[in-house]
Amino acid sequence: MGTVTKALSLLNYFAPDRPEIGLSDLTRLSNMNKATVYRLMGELQAAGFVEQGEGDRAYRLGPQVLHLAALREASTPILSVSRRILRELSDETGETTHVSLGHGSWVQTLSHAYSPRHATKVTMEDAQTVTYHATSSGLAILAYADPQFVDSILSQPLKSHTNLTLVDPDLIRSKLEQIRQTGLADTLGSFELEVHSHAVPIFGADHRAIGALAVAAPAARMTAAQQDTIRAALRRAGAALTHRIGGRAPADYPQSAAS
Amino acid sequence: MGTVTKALSLLNYFAPDRPEIGLSDLTRLSNMNKATVYRLMGELQAAGFVEQGEGDRAYRLGPQVLHLAALREASTPILSVSRRILRELSDETGETTHVSLGHGSWVQTLSHAYSPRHATKVTMEDAQTVTYHATSSGLAILAYADPQFVDSILSQPLKSHTNLTLVDPDLIRSKLEQIRQTGLADTLGSFELEVHSHAVPIFGADHRAIGALAVAAPAARMTAAQQDTIRAALRRAGAALTHRIGGRAPADYPQSAAS
DNA sequence: AACCGATGGTTCAAATAATGAACCGCACCT
DNA sequence: AGGTGCGGTTCATTATTTGAACCATCGGTT
Numbered sequence: 001m002g003t004v005t006k007a008l009s010l011l012n013y014f015a016p017d018r019p020e021i022g023l024s025d026l027t028r029l030s031n032m033n034k035a036t037v038y039r040l041m042g043e044l045q046a047a048g049f050v051e052q053g054e055g056d057r058a059y060r061l062g063p064q065v066l067h068l069a070a071l072r073e074a075s076t077p078i079l080s081v082s083r084r085i086l087r088e089l090s091d092e093t094g095e096t097t098h099v100s101l102g103h104g105s106w107v108q109t110l111s112h113a114y115s116p117r118h119a120t121k122v123t124m125e126d127a128q129t130v131t132y133h134a135t136s137s138g139l140a141i142l143a144y145a146d147p148q149f150v151d152s153i154l155s156q157p158l159k160s161h162t163n164l165t166l167v168d169p170d171l172i173r174s175k176l177e178q179i180r181q182t183g184l185a186d187t188l189g190s191f192e193l194e195v196h197s198h199a200v201p202i203f204g205a206d207h208r209a210i211g212a213l214a215v216a217a218p219a220a221r222m223t224a225a226q227q228d229t230i231r232a233a234l235r236r237a238g239a240a241l242t243h244r245i246g247g248r249a250p251a252d253y254p255q256s257a258a259s
Numbered sequence: 260m261g262t263v264t265k266a267l268s269l270l271n272y273f274a275p276d277r278p279e280i281g282l283s284d285l286t287r288l289s290n291m292n293k294a295t296v297y298r299l300m301g302e303l304q305a306a307g308f309v310e311q312g313e314g315d316r317a318y319r320l321g322p323q324v325l326h327l328a329a330l331r332e333a334s335t336p337i338l339s340v341s342r343r344i345l346r347e348l349s350d351e352t353g354e355t356t357h358v359s360l361g362h363g364s365w366v367q368t369l370s371h372a373y374s375p376r377h378a379t380k381v382t383m384e385d386a387q388t389v390t391y392h393a394t395s396s397g398l399a400i401l402a403y404a405d406p407q408f409v410d411s412i413l414s415q416p417l418k419s420h421t422n423l424t425l426v427d428p429d430l431i432r433s434k435l436e437q438i439r440q441t442g443l444a445d446t447l448g449s450f451e452l453e454v455h456s457h458a459v460p461i462f463g464a465d466h467r468a469i470g471a472l473a474v475a476a477p478a479a480r481m482t483a484a485q486q487d488t489i490r491a492a493l494r495r496a497g498a499a500l501t502h503r504i505g506g507r508a509p510a511d512y513p514q515s516a517a518s
Numbered sequence: 519a520a521c522c523g524a525t526g527g528t529t530c531a532a533a534t535a536a537t538g539a540a541c542c543g544c545a546c547c548t
Numbered sequence: 549a550g551g552t553g554c555g556g557t558t559c560a561t562t563a564t565t566t567g568a569a570c571c572a573t574c575g576g577t578t
Contacts (some may be wrong), residue, residue, distance in 0.1 A: 003535070003565065004299060007263040008306040011327060019334030023526055033567045038527065040263060047267040048362050049327075054465045057526065061331040063360045066338060067367045068308075069328030070386035072320040075278030081327060101322045103307050108326045121376060127329035157479070206313045210322070260534065262564075282555055292538045297556065299536095423574065 006032070007040040011049065011061070016125045020058040057164045078211075079111055085213070086113035089237045092232050096122040099202070099241070100130075101211040102141040105153060107132055110211075122195050122216040133160045133172055134191040136199035137212035142172075143179040144201045144209035144250065150176070164189040183254035184231055185212075188219060196222040198230050200238035203247040210247070213238045220237050265291070266299040270308065270320070275384045279317040337470075338370055340503045344472070345372035348496045352474050352489050355381040358461070358500070359389075360470035361400040366391055369470075381454050381475040392431055393420045393450040395458035396471035401431075402438040403460045403468035403509065409435070410415060411480060423448040442513035443490055444471075455481040457489050459497030462506040469506070471496045 010049045013021055013029045026041070027034045041059055073079055082099045089097045094117035100109045112124040132138030132153050142150050154169040166172050171202030179185045199214035215230050217255045235256065242249060272280055272288045285300070286293045300318055303309045306315050307323030318343045332338055348356045351421045353376035359368045371383040391397030391412050401409050413428040425431050445457045458473035494515065501508060 002298070002302050003262045004302040005306060006264040008302070014327075014330055016330065016333045019330070024524080034526090035528075035564075035567060039565080043261050043263040043267070049263060049267065060334065061327055063362050063367075065324060065327040065331055066360065066369055067362065067386060068273075068320055069323040069371050070338075070367075071273055071275065071278070072324055074275045074384060074386050075319065094416050101325070103322050103326065108322075110325055110329050125333060127326060135462070227442075247427065265536095283553075294538060294554090294557075295536075 002251075003040075003240065005037075007044060010037065010040060010044065014061055015129065016127050018051060020056075020060045022054060022056060022058045026059065032081045076245060078245050082111055082213070082241055083113075085237050085241050085244075086111060089113070089213070089215065089233055090115040092159065092233045093217075094118060095215050095217040095221075095230070096124060097213070097215050098124055098137075099211060099213050100135075100137045100141075101220065102138070102145070102209070104131070105132070105156065105214075107135060107138045107141065109137075118221070120218055120221075122192075122197075122218060124216070131159060131161070133158050133167070134165045134187070135214075136187040136197040137214045139172075139175060139179060139187065140185040140199040140201040140212040140214075141209045142174045143185065144203070144253070146208075161191050162189055162193050166190060166191070180252075181254070188222075194219045198227075198234055200234050202245070203242045203249045203253075205246050205248060207248055207250045215242055262299075265295075266303060269296065269299060269303065273320055273387050274388065279312060279315075279319045280515060281317045282317060285318065328485055335504060337504050341370055341472070341500055342372075344496050344500050344503075345370060348472070348474065348492055349374040350371070351492045352476075353377060354474050354476040354480075354489070355383055356472070356474050357383055357396075358470060358472050359394075359396040359400075360466070361391070361397070361404070364391070364415065365389065365506070366394060366400065366471075368396075368399045377477075377480070379477055379480075381451075381456075381477065383475070389450065390418060390420070392417050392426070393424045393446070394473075395444040395446040395456040396473045397445065398431075398434060399437060399444040399458040399460040399471040399473075400468045402435045402444065403462070403512070405467070420450050421448055421452050423452070439511075443493065447481075451479045457486075459493050461504070462508045462512075463499060463502045464505050464507060466507055466509045472500055 009028060010030055013026060023038060027037045028035060041074050043048060045052060048062045051062040052059055086097045086099065090113040091216045094115045096112065098109050098112035098187040100107045106129045109124065109126060109128045111126055114121055132142050142153065154172060158167040160167050166175060183202050184198060188196045195216055197210045197214055198214040201209035202211040202213055204210040213234065215234055269285060269289055269439060270391055272285060281298060282293065286296045289296060304311060307321045309318045310321040311318055345356045345358060349372040353374045355371065355373050357368050357371035359366045365388045368383065368385060368387045370385055373380055391401050401412065413431060417426040420424050425434060443457060443459050447455045454471055454475055455478040456475040458471045460468035461470040462468040472493065474493055
C-alpha cells in the first residue's frame with residue numbers, strides 16, 4: 001500500500017454522520033500510527049483537502065474538494081444535469097429520487113430530490129455510502145458491470161441489512177439476470193424495511209454502467225399502477241441522464257419493458 | 260516535498276481548459292519523472308480521484324471528488340446555499356455574479372449565475388483559478404486576511420493581467436485599507452479590460468475571510484446609480500451568505516456604507 | 519492540588535517505499 | 549523503413565516513511 005493510497009484512504013473515514021474527526025479518532029479508525037496520521041493529514045491539509053477546526057483541532061473536508069468537483073462538473077456535468085432530472089422525476093412520481101455512482105466496492109449517493117405530494121416519504125442524505133447487493137441502485141449497476149467485478153463484489157461477505165436482504169451470491173446472480181431482462185432493478189425492504197426502491201443504470205461513454213438513478217417509495221403506497229408509473233418515468237429519466245452526460249447504453253439494453 | 264503532496268499537486272494541472280491530460284503531458288507539466296507520475300496517477304486512480312479515458316488513456320478527474328464534495332456540502336453547505344443567493348443577486352442587479360474561495364496563493368471560482376436582462380454580459384467559467392491582487396474577490400479576501408498571509412501574497416511577483424492591474428504592493432496595501440473602510444472591493448479592468456467588478460468578503464465561523472461574493476459588469480453599463488444598486492445588493496447578499504454558512508463577520512466589519 | 523486519562527504534537531534510528539535512467543512495444547506519421 | 553511520440557515497465561540506488569516512546573496540555577475526579 002503506497003503512501004499516497006494510505007493518505008487518501010484517510011479521507012474515507014469522513015461520512016455524513018462523522019463530518020469532523022480528531023487526530024486520535026482517526027488513528028484508531030485507520031489502525032495507523034499516530035505520527036503517520038499526523039503527517040499525512042498535514043499534507044492533506046496543505047493541499048486543501050482537509051482543514052482543521054479552531055477549537056478542537058478536528059479535521060474536516062477542505063475547500064479543495066469543492067474546487068475539484070466544480071472542475072469535473074465543468075467538463076463532465078453529472079450533478080448539475082441530474083439535479084434537474086431528479087426534480088422532474090420526483091414531481092412525476094411523487095416520491096423520493098436519488099442518483100448514485102459505483103465506486104470500488106461501494107455505491108455512493110450523490111444527490112436527491114423529494115416530492116411534496118405525500119406527507120410520508122423516504123428520507124435520504126447525500127453522500128451516503130451503501131452496499132451493492134442490498135440496494136436497487138447497486139443491483140442495477142452490477143447487472144451491467146464486468147463479470148469479474150461482479151465476482152469480486154459477491155465474493156466478499158455480504159451484509160444482511162434486513163431479514164429481506166439477499167445475501168446468497170447465486171440468488172443475487174439470478175436477480176441480476178432478471179434485471180437484464182427488463183433493464184430495471186427493484187428491491188423491497190432489502191436495505192431498509194418498508195421501502196420499495198426502483199432503479200435504472202446510468203451508462204458512461206464506454207457503455208459501462210457508472211451509476212444509477214432510483215426512486216424510493218414507502219412499500220405501503222406501492223400499488224401496481226404506481227409501479228407502472230415509476231417504471232415508465234424511471235426508464236425515460238435514465239435514458240435522458242445517460243444521454244445528457246454523453247453516455248451510451250449497451251446494444252442489448254432493453255429500450256422498453258420486456259414482454 | 261512529501262510523496263502525498265507531490266501526488267496531490269498533480270491534480271492542480273487540471274483546469275477548465277485542460278480537463279484531460281495524458282501521461283507525457285503531465286510529466287512535462289510537473290517536471291517529474293514519467294515513472295513517478297505514472298505510479299502516482301495509478302494510486303490516484305485506484306482511489307477514484309482520477310479516471311482514465313478509454314481511447315487515448317488520458318486522465319480526467321474521477322467520481323471520488325464528487326463524493327467528497329457532496330460530503331462536505333452535507334455538513335457545511337456553501338455551494339447549495341450560494342446557488343440561490345447568486346440567482347437572486349443576478350436577478351436583482353441584472354449582471355453576472357459568482358462566488359470564490361481563497362485557497363493557497365490563488366482564488367478559485369466555485370459557481371456563477373447570469374442575468375438574462377442584458378444581451379452583453381461578463382461570461383464566466385466555474386472552477387477558474389485567478390490571482391488575489393487583480394480581482395475584486397481576491398482583494399476583498401485579502402483585506403480581511405492575516406497580515407502575514409497578505410505579506411506572503413504580495414511578496415511574490417504580481418502578474419499584470421492588463422495595463423490597469425495594480426502590481427505595486429504599496430498601492431495594493433492602500434487599496435486594501437480603502438476596502439476595509441467600506442467593506443466592499445471593486446476593480447475596474449484590472450483582471451479583464453472593460454469589466455467592472457464588485458465584491459464582498461465571506462466569513463467563516465472563525466471571523467476570517469474564506470471567500471468572496473462578486474458582481475461583474477461591463478464597464479460601459481456602470482453608472483453611479485447602477486453602482487449603488489450593486490453595492491447595496493452585494494452587501495445584503497454577502498451578509499446572508501456568511502450567515503447561512505454559519506460564519507461571522509469580524510466586529511470591525513462595516514455594516515453599511517461608510518460615510 | 520495532585521492525579522488520571524485523554525488529547526494534539528514531536529523525535530530519530532530502523533525499515534521501507536519512492537525514484538529515475540533506460541528500456542519495451544506500439545501506433546502514427548512521413 | 550525509419551523516425552517520433554506515446555503509455556507502460558524494470559531495478560539498483562536513494563531518500564522518505566515509519567512507529568515506539570516521549571512531551572505538554574487540557575478537563576474531569578478524587
